Amino acid sequence: MEQNELTTTLLALDSLSIYRGLLDDKVLSRLKSLISCINQATNEFRDVVNLYNDFYFELAKSGRVSLQEYIIDKIVFDENPFTFKPQAVQTGEYNNFLKKAVANDLKGLQQVSKLTSGMLKAEISEIFDNNSNKTFIEALPDWVSEFQPSNSPAHIQQIQELFSHSNHWDECLDELTHFHQNYGCGLFARYIAFVWEKSDGQGYLKGIDSPDPITLNELVEYQNERSRVIENTLQFLKGFPSNNVLLYGDRGTGKSSTVKAILNHYHTQGLRMVEVPKAYLADFPLIIRHLKNRAQKFIIFVDDLVFGDNEENYTSLKAVLEGGLESKTSNILIYATSNRRHLVKEYFSERAGLHSGNHSEEVHAGDSMQEKLSLADRFGINVVFSSPDQNRYLKIVEGIASTRDLKISKERLQREALQWALWYNGRSARTARQFVDWIEGHDSLENQDD
Structure with missing residues (x-):
């Protein structure tokens, strides 16, 4: 490998402008350190071996053994001035300059992706031409130079394979722009569902x-x-006025499953979902700052929502539902599920407080009671899911069995479904699914034994 080829690779990394954040990436920063070390003839052999293995360790830790695949993945999911908000298309000279900078970066990253373990090991052997070093150099691990197909969703695989088959990555710029317009960038291009968590x-x-x-x-x-x-979700995705939604009613009737199924059906249209545990509702302003100005539409999903009498988290939810200055954004809706219509627990003592002479009672107890009762009203749409009667329960069982193509007589299916409901959790969509899971597994096991 010519010495100037190493220099060219280093210059390609140094020349990154729009994708400059990739220089802080652990794999690429260690690769740059390795090449710089090899380029300096005064370095010790041990330093080169250490840097080589530092780089390889980070590459392997990423779950990949292909440098080209790793770099393409970084290009597709990087957050930078080009990828962050391509829907706000710049016009005129500014846009042309930005495109030229991106095209130059893509050329440089393609140059880096062509680097192979064989090239580096050959260069190391030339510099440290010593029989005692030969065994260590040969033992240095190899990485794959070509692209390895991933198990990513189809739209991600398509853009990745486009780069892998292209001889000139800068010619993929229009397709890359289209990808970011449709799917966003960073985490929001890689995932469709998120959960809000806390650490330290x-x-x-x-x-x-x-x-x-x-x-x-x-x-x-x-x-x-x-x-x-579904109708409300479609209005939301098309940019028409839409409402926050509360799905409430009896347990096991499919409230949460409805919300999750809507995400799976419409994520290709830019829908994303963030599940927020009730304990973290006070973080709503911070969550909204993460999501606003993004290309996607976000449903913030709060499951099994109910508040105790002394909880203040409901005031955070109320503020978002009412649309305060901080929370007002057109690409976010809240979908919540609950087993109860009144989301904040109310006690008989509060009603007694309306006529109480007790000095420890609130003077305007009626106002507090009305505030608690009105939280559900702040959702624009309330949808009730009630426990099914026997006929509806059996229809659900038959419907699930039909989608699975189970060969079970209707008479037996109904008889055992009713017994299951009596023995376990009563009639509900969840009970129906659990029953079909059981009878499918039971019959499969028996048929296997036969």
């Missing part, structure tokens, strides 16, 4: 690798209830 008091969005795969086609019955949520 700091909140952050954690991408969910395998969100619940439930689909709308798998949900049986409750079409009228579900259609109202």
Whole structure:
């Protein structure tokens, strides 16, 4: 390998402008340190070996053994002035200058991606031409130079393979722009579902690798209830006025599954979902700052929502629902589920407080009581999911069994479904699914034994 080829690779990294943040990436920063060390003939052999293995360790830790695949992945998901908000398309000279800078970076990153372990090891052997070093150099681990297909969703695989098959990455600029316009960048291009978590008091969005795969086609019955949520979601995605939604009612009726299935159905249209535990509702302003000005539409999902009498988190939710200055943003809605219509617990003692002579009671107890009762009203749409009667329960069972193509007589299916409901959790969509899971597994096991 010519010495100037190493220099060219270093210059390609130094020349990054729009993608300059990649220089802080652990893999690429260690690769740069390794090449710089090799380029300086005064360095010790041990230093080179250490830097080589530092780089390889970070590459392997990323889950990849292909440098080209790693760099393409970084290009696709990087957050920078080009990828962050491409829907706000700049016009005129500014846009042309930005495109030229991006094209130059793509050329440089392609240059870096062509670096192979064989090239580096050959250069190390030339510099440290010593028989005692030969064994150590040969033992240095190799990485794959070509692109390795991933298990990513189809739209991500498509842009990755476009780069891998291209001889000139700068010619992929239009397709890359289109990708970011449709799917955003960073975490929001990689994942469709997130959960808000906290570590050391700091909140952050954690991408969910395998969100619940439930689909709308798998949900049986409750079409009228579900259609109202779907219609509201479509209005939201198309930029029309839409409402926050509260889905409440009996347990196991499919409230949470409805919300998750809507995400799985519409994520290709730019829908994303962030689940926020009730304990972190006070973080709403911070969460909204993470999500506003993004290309995607976000549903903030709060599951099993109910507040105790002394909880103040509901004031944070109330402020967002009412649309304060901080929380007002057109790309965010709140979908919440609850088993109860009144989201804040109310006690008979509060009603007694309306006529109490007790000095410890609140003077305007009626105002507090009305505030608690009105929280659900602040959701624009309330959808009720009630426990099914026997006929509806059996229809749900039959519907689930049909989608799974189970070969079970209707008479037996109904008889055992009713017994299951008596033995376990009563009639509900969840009970129906649990029963079908059981009978499918039971029959499969028996058939295997036969």
